[in-house]
Amino acid sequence: MKMKKFIWAGCLAYLLIGLAHVIVGSVLEDLLHHYGKVYSDGGVLIFLQFSGFLLGVLSGPWWSRRLGRRGTIILALACLSAAQVLYSFLPDWSLLLVAAPFAGYGFGMVEAIIGAIVIEFAKSGAVAMTRLEVFFGLGAMLMPAVASILIGLDLWRLSFPLIAGISVLCLLLFSFMSFGQTDALLAKPMLGGEELTENQPSSYGGSKKWVLFILAAFFLLYVGIEMSFVNFLPSILIDKLNVSTATGAAAVSFFWASMSVGRLFAGSVAERSGYARYLGVSSFGAVAVFILFYLADGFTVSFFMILLMGLLMSGIFAIGLIFANQVLPGNTERTTSLLIASGGIGGAILPLFTGYAMDRFTSGVSVVVLASLMGLMALLLVAAVKASTRRTLSVEKF
Numbered sequence: 383m384k385m386k387k388f389i390w391a392g393c394l395a396y397l398l399i400g401l402a403h404v405i406v407g408s409v410l411e412d413l414l415h416h417y418g419k420v421y422s423d424g425g426v427l428i429f430l431q432f433s434g435f436l437l438g439v440l441s442g443p444w445w446s447r448r449l450g451r452r453g454t455i456i457l458a459l460a461c462l463s464a465a466q467v468l469y470s471f472l473p474d475w476s477l478l479l480v481a482a483p484f485a486g487y488g489f490g491m492v493e494a495i496i497g498a499i500v501i502e503f504a505k506s507g508a509v510a511m512t513r514l515e516v517f518f519g520l521g522a523m524l525m526p527a528v529a530s531i532l533i534g535l536d537l538w539r540l541s542f543p544l545i546a547g548i549s550v551l552c553l554l555l556f557s558f559m560s561f562g563q564t565d566a567l568l569a570k571p572m573l574g575g576e577e578l579t580e581n582q583p584s585s586y587g588g589s590k591k592w593v594l595f596i597l598a599a600f601f602l603l604y605v606g607i608e609m610s611f612v613n614f615l616p617s618i619l620i621d622k623l624n625v626s627t628a629t630g631a632a633a634v635s636f637f638w639a640s641m642s643v644g645r646l647f648a649g650s651v652a653e654r655s656g657y658a659r660y661l662g663v664s665s666f667g668a669v670a671v672f673i674l675f676y677l678a679d680g681f682t683v684s685f686f687m688i689l690l691m692g693l694l695m696s697g698i699f700a701i702g703l704i705f706a707n708q709v710l711p712g713n714t715e716r717t718t719s720l721l722i723a724s725g726g727i728g729g730a731i732l733p734l735f736t737g738y739a740m741d742r743f744t745s746g747v748s749v750v751v752l753a754s755l756m757g758l759m760a761l762l763l764v765a766a767v768k769a770s771t772r773r774t775l776s777v778e779k780f
Contacts, residue, residue, distance in 0.1 A: 385503060388561040388568075389510050392496045393517040395459075395556075398548050399489045400521020402462060405545055406431065406482075408529035412538045417475050427482050432730050434486030439723040441487075442494040443715040452556060452568035454495050459553040462488025466546035472539060488549075490726070493518075498718040501707050503567060508657070509649030511700040516645040519696075523638035590710055594717070596766045597706045598724040603759040604698055605725030606732025607752055612637065613733050614740060614748065615688070621745040623681050633688055640689045644696025652697060657705040658767050661698060665760035668694045672753035676746055699725070709770040 406413070410424050417423075438458065445454040465485035468477060497511065504510040525541075532538045561568065615637065616630025652660035671694060675687040703718055710717050732755070739748040 385500070385505070385510070385561070385564050387559075388564045389500060389504065389513065391552075391555055391559065391561070392500060392514055394548075395455075395492055395496055395552050396514040397517040397521040398462075398545070398552055399493050400518040400523075401525045401545050401548065402466070402485060402489045402521075404522050404525045405529070405541060408526045409533065409538045409541050412533060416472065417478075419475065423475075427479060429730075430479055430482035431486040432726065434483030434488075435490035436486075436723050436726050437483070438487035438490030438492075439494045439719050439726065442491045442498075442719050445491070446495065446715060450569050451495060451499060452565075455492060455556050455568075456553065458488045458491035458495070459549060459556060460488070461485070462492070463546060463549040463553050466542055466549050469542040470539075470546050472542075490722075494719040494722050495715070497703060497722070498715040499567070501704055501718060502714040503564075506649065506653065508652050508701060508704045511704060512645045512649035512652075512697055515648075515697075515700045516642050519638055519642040519645060523635060523642065527635065593709055593766055593769045594720070596762050596769060597702075597710075597721060600759055600762045600766065601699075601702060601721045601725040602728035603732070603755055603762070604695075604702065604728070606728030607755055607759070608695060608699075609729040610733045610736035610748075610752060611691070614736055614745075617740060618745040618749065619684065623684060625681065633685065636685070637688050637692045640692025641696045644693040645700070648697025648701060652701045652704070657701055657708060658763075660701055661705060661763055662760070662767075664694050664698050664701075665756065665763055668698075669753055669756045669760055672749060672756055676749045676753065709766070 406424075406428055410428075414420065414424050438461075442454060442458075445457060449457060461484045465481040465488065468481040469485070497514065500510045500514060528544070529538065529541050532540055612634055615634050619625045619630045619633055648660075655663075668691060671687055671691050675684060675691065678684040678687055703721060706721055707714050707717055736748055736751065739751050
């Protein structure tokens with residue numbers, strides 16, 4: 383199906399999601415100072431937003447059955463827009479805590495629904511999905527930079543109206559824009575959670591449950607590793623190589639830039655090589671690079687390893703979703719929502735353990751822990767492929 387207009391609208395939505403994911407963290411220091419709060423209060427705000435994200439991801443298929451796909455996207459963007467507008471007025475702290483779950487609910491549901499539509503109906507799902515992920519990465523990379531400029535100008539308060547404006551633009555776009563033949567698809571409600579265009583059962587019966595569990599653990603580890611690496615990379619470099627704070631922060635931006643570049647090619651490479659093979663090379667390659675990063679004792683080599691890590695990890699999330707829906711057909715929205723939610727849980731939990739390792743041990747130990755978790759993730763991928771090939775589905779081996 384031709385979905386060019388919808389995919390580009392989805393790219394704008396994913397840019398918004400990337401911005402919204404990191405906006406609170408980008409201005410947290412000034413936000414807490416403005417309200418006279420401490421870091422634990424900021425942690426509560428972020429936790430509430432994360433809780434809303436999980437609820438939005440998981441409830442997306444339920445809303446799709448009742449409102450149709452377009453109605454669900456509009457509802458999600460309305461929640462996100464309302465929350466960002468409220469943020470913009472810097473109201474009483476208690477109102478910020480009320481708005482936070484709605485913000486997370488909005489961008490969580492948008493990510494899951496648009497991702498599921500592209501995976502199931504786009505002509506080249508892998509290429510289209512990685513294009514969405516490029517824009518997500520751009521948003522996550524640009525927001526800290528924009529916030530830093532605004533903070534330097536003492537205009538950090540404008541960060542929230544900026545996100546609110548983009549969110550309202552997306553809301554209007556999906557409310558009134560025609561996407562051609564895709565309009566009929568967007569208006570259509572789900573039937574039992576999915577349109578069974580393939581003659582496949584819509585439940586996770588038999589060995590499907592085992593495959594889903596393995597893939598959920600795979601996504602939990604991947605997102606947890608990515609968030610841990612991004613959040614603690616500056617501290618690791620400062621402790622390991624004694625670089626400046628600015629250099630450590632710049633390394634994170636270069637990592638995201640490398641991820642974005644990799645995502646430009648990940649879809650086409652995965653389609654040519656096979657999804658399982660692409661994920662295997664990326665996962666085991668990332669293990670090797672983590673080990674080399676641990677052994678590196680110079681800035682140049684370490685920096686090169688960071689860029690290589692970004693390239694290897696760039697397509698794992700998007701291609702992982704494509705692969706999961708290949709081996710678990712007939713449940714695209716539900717499978718996508720469950721796996722994104724699993725990733726969200728990992729992104730919240732694993733950085734806590736990484737921070738604990740950083741406090742109690744050296745940064746090198748934290749890198750070894752991340753390398754070990756990446757190795758476990760790669761082994762889970764092998765288990766998922768083995769379990770899938772034992773079923774009647776045709777899935778390529780490594």
